[in-house]
Amino acid sequence: MNVLKEIYKKIKKHNKIIIYGHKRPDGDCYGAQFGLKNMIQNAFPNKEVYVTGETSEYVSFVGTPDIIVPNDLSEDFYKDALSIVVDTATAERVSNQNYKLGLEVIKIDHHIPIDQYGDLRWVDTNFPSCAQMMAYFSTKIKKFKITKPGAVAMYTGILTDTGRFKYRGVTELTHNMAGLLLTKGADVEEIDKHLSSESLEVIKFKGYVYGNFITTDKGFVYLKITEDIRNQYNLSYEEASSVVNMLGGIEGFPVWAIFIEDKGEIRVRLRSNGPDIDKVANQFRGGGHAKASGATLYSWDELDSFINAVHEVL
Structure with missing residues (x-):
């Protein structure tokens, strides 16, 4: 007060x-x-x-x-x-x-x-x-x-x-x-x-999301959204990032993320309905909440390290 x-x-x-x-x-x-x-x-x-x-x-x-x-x-x-x-x-x-x-x-x-x-x-x-x-x-x-x-x-x-x-x-x-x-x-x-208003391109992109996400044997599910994919569907950064929760709620996969290529960097939107993931984000120039955080990768070369960091909390 x-x-x-x-x-x-x-x-x-x-x-x-x-x-x-x-x-x-x-x-x-x-x-x-x-x-x-x-x-x-x-x-x-x-x-x-x-x-x-x-x-x-x-x-x-x-x-x-x-x-x-x-x-x-x-x-x-x-x-x-x-x-x-x-x-x-x-x-x-x-x-x-x-x-x-x-x-x-x-x-x-x-x-x-x-x-x-x-x-x-x-x-x-x-x-x-x-x-x-x-x-x-x-x-x-x-x-x-x-x-x-x-x-x-x-x-x-x-x-x-x-x-x-x-x-x-x-x-x-x-x-x-x-x-x-x-x-x-x-x-x-x-x-x-x-x-709730969405463009036709975003609706088509949602089909791409469900057809191209990647799973790991530790319970992590993620999607890579490259500049080429964004251009193909004419997506702004905001439109690309809006699909993050489409990957939530999949049985056996308590942590999920999307990786969006944007202006030479990779923006990460990381979510969880299980373990706390903010400390993972902290390792990669980010932060946020225990169950919803953001991070930044300088290149796709850091993706494997990020996945390993997620596996450490699963």
């Missing part, structure tokens, strides 16, 4: 606030960023409040960053602002590294802490999404009011990061916060329509 009051005091103190997120933003990143922006603007209409980061086609209905990276803004623009970084466990993953230039840096996150960056930190792994943290924040600070744009953002963040309320970590509080957001204007049908 005290840390929430401290964060509120910092927000109240600064006239310019810039809200940062992580590279390749997902629904929870946008949900937390735009949800927090909505609450601050409603409480302090005269403050300058900006969301900065990369664009996301998947959750573009939530909003578009005010400051898209990369951009030509001078460093001076950032120096007189309060930096708030959300949903980002490590400093390296912050999409706009100018957060470091801010007068003060606040970190709000729900991932297992790796980097202790920031002057003030609210990190709580008991929350299944950072967007839920923002909704909870609003219940503890009376001046923070949520209107429809913020409700849509935060509900989307909660929905996507909990796998539509399926993952471990979903609690009574999660449903209470989701219910609160419904009363503030979040429309379940409208949000589901945005999230």
